[in-house]
Amino acid sequence: xxxxxxxxxxxxxxxxxxxxxxxxxxxxxxxxxxxxxxxxxxxxxxxxxxxxxxxxxxxxxxxxxxxxxxxxxxxxxxxxxxxxxxxxxxxxxxxxxxxxxxxxxxxxxxxxxxxxxxxxxxxxxxxxxxxxxxxxxxxxxxxxxxxxxxxxxxxxxxxxxxxxxxxxxxxxxxxxxxxxxxxxxxxxxxxxxxxxxxxxxxxxxxxxxxxxxxxxxxxxxxxxxxxxxxxxxxxxxxxxxxxxxxxxxxxxxxxxxxxxxxxxxxxxxxxxxxxxxxxxxxxxxxxxxxxxxxxxxxxxxxxxxxxxxx
Amino acid sequence: xxxxxxxxxxxxxxxxxxxxxxxxxxxxxxxxxxxxxxxxxxxxxxxxxxxxxxxxxxxxxxxxxxxxxxxxxxxxxxxxxxxxxxxxxxxxxxxxxxxxxxxxxxxxxxxxxxxxxxxxxxxxxxxxxxxxxxxxxxxxxxxxxxxxxxxxxxxxxxxxxxxxxxxxxxxxxxxxxxxxxxxxxxxxxxxxxxxxxxxxxxxxxxxxxxxxxxxxxxxxxxxxxxxxxxxxxxxxxxxxxxxxxxxxxxxxxxxxxxxxxxxxxxxxxxxxxxxxxxxxxxxxxxxxxxxxxxxxxxxxxxxxxxxxxxxxxxxxxxxxxxxxxxxxxxxxxxxxxxxxxxxxxxxxxxxxxx
Ligand SMILES: Nc1ncnc2c1ncn2[C@@H]1O[C@H](COP(=O)(O)OP(=O)(O)OP(=O)(O)O)[C@@H](O)[C@H]1O
Ligand SMILES: [Mg+2]
Numbered sequence: 001x002x003x004x005x006x007x008x009x010x011x012x013x014x015x016x017x018x019x020x021x022x023x024x025x026x027x028x029x030x031x032x033x034x035x036x037x038x039x040x041x042x043x044x045x046x047x048x049x050x051x052x053x054x055x056x057x058x059x060x061x062x063x064x065x066x067x068x069x070x071x072x073x074x075x076x077x078x079x080x081x082x083x084x085x086x087x088x089x090x091x092x093x094x095x096x097x098x099x100x101x102x103x104x105x106x107x108x109x110x111x112x113x114x115x116x117x118x119x120x121x122x123x124x125x126x127x128x129x130x131x132x133x134x135x136x137x138x139x140x141x142x143x144x145x146x147x148x149x150x151x152x153x154x155x156x157x158x159x160x161x162x163x164x165x166x167x168x169x170x171x172x173x174x175x176x177x178x179x180x181x182x183x184x185x186x187x188x189x190x191x192x193x194x195x196x197x198x199x200x201x202x203x204x205x206x207x208x209x210x211x212x213x214x215x216x217x218x219x220x221x222x223x224x225x226x227x228x229x230x231x232x233x234x235x236x237x238x239x240x241x242x243x244x245x246x247x248x249x250x251x252x253x254x255x256x257x258x259x260x261x262x263x264x265x266x267x268x269x270x271x272x273x274x275x276x277x278x279x280x281x282x283x284x285x286x287x288x289x290x291x292x293x294x295x296x297x298x299x300x301x302x303x304x305x306x307x308x309x310x
Numbered sequence: 311x312x313x314x315x316x317x318x319x320x321x322x323x324x325x326x327x328x329x330x331x332x333x334x335x336x337x338x339x340x341x342x343x344x345x346x347x348x349x350x351x352x353x354x355x356x357x358x359x360x361x362x363x364x365x366x367x368x369x370x371x372x373x374x375x376x377x378x379x380x381x382x383x384x385x386x387x388x389x390x391x392x393x394x395x396x397x398x399x400x401x402x403x404x405x406x407x408x409x410x411x412x413x414x415x416x417x418x419x420x421x422x423x424x425x426x427x428x429x430x431x432x433x434x435x436x437x438x439x440x441x442x443x444x445x446x447x448x449x450x451x452x453x454x455x456x457x458x459x460x461x462x463x464x465x466x467x468x469x470x471x472x473x474x475x476x477x478x479x480x481x482x483x484x485x486x487x488x489x490x491x492x493x494x495x496x497x498x499x500x501x502x503x504x505x506x507x508x509x510x511x512x513x514x515x516x517x518x519x520x521x522x523x524x525x526x527x528x529x530x531x532x533x534x535x536x537x538x539x540x541x542x543x544x545x546x547x548x549x550x551x552x553x554x555x556x557x558x559x560x561x562x563x564x565x566x567x568x569x570x571x572x573x574x575x576x577x578x579x580x581x582x583x584x585x586x587x588x589x590x591x592x593x594x595x596x597x598x599x600x601x602x603x604x605x606x607x608x609x610x611x612x613x614x615x616x617x618x619x620x621x622x623x624x625x626x627x628x629x630x631x632x633x634x635x636x637x638x639x640x641x642x643x644x645x646x647x648x649x650x651x652x653x654x655x656x657x658x659x660x661x662x663x664x
Contacts, residue, residue, distance in 0.1 A: 199395035202362050205382040206389050207409035207460070217412075221399045304399045304440040 049278035056272040067279035077280065079255055080263040084287075087174060087259060088238045094178045095234055096227075099185025104215075106186070107193045117187070124183035132247035135176040139163050139248065163249050166256035173257050176244055181237065185230055192226030193219070225305070232295035236288060260284050311495055312373035312463040313338045314359065319368035321354055328354055330520045331368070336513070341490050341497045345507040346517035347543070352500040355517075356466050359498065361385050372463060388457035389466040392473070394449045396441040396456075403428075403437040406455045427458045430489070447478045454486070458493070465490075467499040471506065483509060504544050508532070516540050534652075538659030541589045541652060547616065550590040550626040553656060558582040564651065568622030570601065573648040578664035580653050586662065589652035592616070592629040599645030603628070605636050617642070 016022040050067055054060030071077045106117055123131060138145055139162035147159035162172045196219060204214045242261040245251065251258035251266060258266075260280055268277020314336040321329040329351045336342045344352045357363040359370055361382035369376050377385055396405050404411070406427060407420040428434045431451045441449055450470060457465055467486070471479045487510050490497055501507055507514050508528045516523045516531065516539070523543075524536040535541035541549050554566035556577055564572045564586065572588065580586060603619035603626070610616075610633060617628045619642070628644065636642050653663035 197393070197395065199391050199393060200397060202360075202382070203389070203391060203395040203397075203456075204408070205362070206360060206385075206387060207456075208383040208412045210383070213412055217408075218397065304442065 046278050047282055049275055050282040051279075052275045054274040054278075056269075056274060060275055063275075067276050068283070070276065071279055071283065076255055076258070077263065077283075080251075080258045080260050080280075081283075083170070083255075083257060084239060084259045084261075084284075086170070087177070087241070087257075088235060091174050091177045091181065091238050092231065092235050094174070095181045095185045095238075096231055098178065099182050099230075100189055100227075102182065102186040103189035103193055104219075106190050117190070120186055121183050123180050124187075128180065128243040129247060131180055132176065132244045135172075135179075135244075136248055139172050164253055166253055169249055169253055169257050173245055173248055176248065177238060177241060180244065181234060184237075185234055188230040189223065189226065192223050192230075195226075196222050228295055228298040232291065232298075235291050239288060239291065240284070311338050313371075314464055314496060314498065315369075315371040316355070316359075317369040317371070319355070319358065319370060320366045321351070321358060321363065322366045327366075328520050329366075332517075332520075332522055334515055334522060334525060336496060336498065339494045339496055341487075341499065341510060341512045342515060343507040343511035343513070344498065344500045344515045344517060345502065345504055345543075346523075348502055350517045351520045352502070352517055353468055356389075356468055356498060356500050359464070360387055360389050360466055386460075386463040387466060388460040388462040388464075389468065390450075390453045390457055390470045392469045394441075394453040396449055396452055398441050400440075401437065402433060402439050402441070402444070402452050402455075405441065405452055406433075406437075406459050408456065409460050423459050423461075424455075427455045430458070430492075431455050431485075446473055447482065450474065450482060454489070458489070461495075463496065465495050465497040467497070469501055470499075471501070472503075479506075486510065505546060508544070514544075516543060518543075534661070535589070536661050538587060538589075538654045541654065541661075545591060547592050547627045547629065549652070550592065550621075550624075552588045552590065552621065552624050552626070553585070554588060555584065555586055556580050556582050564588050564653070566622065566624070568624070570622055572601070572646050572651065574651050574653065574663070575648045576651075576664040577653060578662050580662040584662075585656035587654045587656050587659075589654060590626065590646055591650055592627045594647040594650035595626070595628040595630075595644050596647065597630055597632055597634065597642065597644055599643050601644050601646060602641050603644055605638055605640050605642060607638065608634065608636065 016026055049060075051062055051064060052060035053063050053066070102120065106113065106120065110116060137143070141161055141164055142159055144159060144162060146162075147156070150156045151159070161168060163169045200218055200222070201214055204218050209217065240261055241259065242265065245257055245259055245262050246265070249257045251262045255263075260283065264277045264280035264284075266277075267273045267280060271277070316332050316334045319329060319332045320327060332351075332355060334342075344355060346352055354363060358365050359372075361377065361380060365378050370378060372385060372387070397408065400408070403424055406424045410420045410423060424437070425434075428437055431454060433448070433451055433455055436444060436448060436452075441452065444452065450473075453470070470486070471482050474482060483506060486499075499506075499510065511528050513525065514528055514531055515525050518539050524531060524540045526534075531540060531544050535544060535549075538551070542551070552564075552566045552570075552572075554564055554570075556574075557563035557565050557571065561577050561580075561582065562573060562575070564574045564577075566572070566588070572590075574588075601621070603617075603621055605617060605619045606625070607618040608615065609618070615630045615632065615634055617630065617634065617636075619626060619628065634642065651663065652661065654660065655662050
């Protein structure tokens with residue numbers, strides 16, 4: 001009896017070391033532990049908080065869906081949902097269009113090509129807060145450089161109220177986000193463009209395709225798998241954007257630029273309502289999941305990508 | 311179908327000139343092979359004809375039209391690329407019908423043109439597949455099918471067989487030849503394989519370092535190479551080269567540097583005392599005679615026997631119809647056919663024998 005337990009243990013140990021799956025499991029343990037600590041725990045905690053009435057300095061009790069019922073009747077929450085969708089849609093479409101256009105230009109034979117590619121990356125490497133501060137200055141109601149130039153050109157007679165007017169504010173934060181997001185889209189798509197063999201374009205040219213037809217019938221379809229990846233990431237980044245808005249407008253004027261992320265933060269930390277803030281954040285999850293699912297199906301290997309690999 | 315003409319065509323990439331004035335006439339319906347070692351400018355010339363490369367100077371004519379400035383799509387040319395360049399995201403049938411679709415042809419017409427082309431090439435079973443699902447040889451055929459459907463003025467091939475294995479290459483070779491005899495479309499075919507050139511061409515253009523060395527029918531090039539480069543390039547195994555001079559007392563004899571005397575029937579305008587190189591085709595050497603060869607390697611191929619041997623200090627390759635039993639180190643006696651010797655000027659390599 002005394003000898004049985006060690007044998008069992010050592011046989012499990014032997015199985016772990018010898019079978020392929022056992023060994024795989026063993027090797028996955030550190031990563032799993034890491035994910036559990038740093039991803040699952042905070043996420044779980046966030047979801048749990050959403051079901052409580054926790055405030056800063058007071059641990060709450062479980063209140064079921066009360067936070068969500070409360071939010072459901074909160075027009076500011078719905079405004080933030082609308083803002084987030086508008087912000088994400090418009091910014092993503094612009095980033096895609098401009099990014100693709102830039103990538104196509106950079107894919108041509110240009111003098112100083114590498115220099116241009118490096119310059120394009122600049123908005124991406126500057127810390128967000130820093131570029132947000134720069135935009136804050138650019139959008140200043142009195143000292144805006146844009147207003148200054150336009151006034152000197154005689155196109156407008158008084159400074160533009162960039163961040164004070166709801167419509168202007170929305171357009172302004174979207175513009176800033178687009179400026180910041182373009183490099184990622186452009187450089188990724190450029191990498192994709194460079195995987196398309198030149199000879200396909202040449203073959204199409206000989207087959208009688210105009211440049212526009214070559215773009216729509218060869219380049220775009222061959223680029224589509226990469227477009228799907230890039231735009232998924234871009235949408236996720238944009239949807240969860242926080243820093244830019246927080247520095248530029250803090251959600252104002254009159255909540256016109258409050259996104260779900262900024263509203264969640266504002267309710268939770270300055271407002272102290274941790275439970276409610278968490279509930280808003282949790283409400284973002286279905287949208288994000290939808291985006292991921294959408295791209296999951298978009299990302300599936302196309303029929304033409306299957307088969308031999310060379 | 312149309313004739314093609316290159317008139318003193320030059321091409322520079324930046325400061326570097328890679329084609330130094332190429333002039334070639336291609337008649338309507340001819341099958342012309344551009345052949346030459348790697349980097350000699352064959353692809354560049356072909357791509358200039360297709361309109362994919364800018365022409366630095368000179369003229370290219372298709373039919374009687376100068377096409378220098380014409381974009382590729384207006385040249386009515388179909389090209390088969392070395393890597394086939396099949397559109398990976400559409401099926402074989404769509405690949406073949408792509409050009410017609412661009413023109414806005416109705417589906418029935420596309421179908422009516424793709425079908426017969428697929429039948430000629432044995433692709434009927436594969437029409438619904440994507441290029442990735444095909445073997446190398448099948449892809450090659452699809453690329454040809456795409457060209458055939460176009461029914462162009464000129465076909466261009468850039469080393470279309472170089473990715474195939476030896477056996478498939480031989481069969482595709484005759485297939486392309488067959489196709490040409492059937493369609494009679496002017497064809498320009500690039501290869502660095504001189505056997506492909508010899509077997510397929512109506513006319514061979516031998517290129518070297520951006521110039522045309524010689525233009526002619528395959529057997530003309532073989533029988534009367536204009537210079538040392540062509541002599542060495544055309545023919546397999548390659549021509550043997552022996553340095554020496556004509557016998558000053560008897561112009562009918564070539565004396566090698568090692569003192570071997572070979573009878574020459576047609577010394578042409580070779581001068582006594584001129585440094586010469588005598589080219590001997592491997593099959594111009596016959597068993598039996600008074601020239602002694604020291605055997606180094608014997609390679610029986612079945613139908614013939616290749617022997618690598620030393621003629622004094624020069625290594626020569628012989629091809630005998632007979633099977634021989636001599637082993638390495640032994641001596642065999644041979645004669646060199648006096649009518650089949652080629653004399654070249656050792657300086658510059660021009661042909662001097664008649
Ligand atoms: N885009 C280019 N820029 C600069 N030089 C080039 C370019 N394309 C070709 N060359 C040069 O031009 C010369 C001819 O090239 P080309 O591709 O025509 O050779 P080729 O005869 O087709 O050789 P291969 O049998 O290897 O295909 C080469 O020396 C090559 O280095
Ligand atoms: Mg080439």
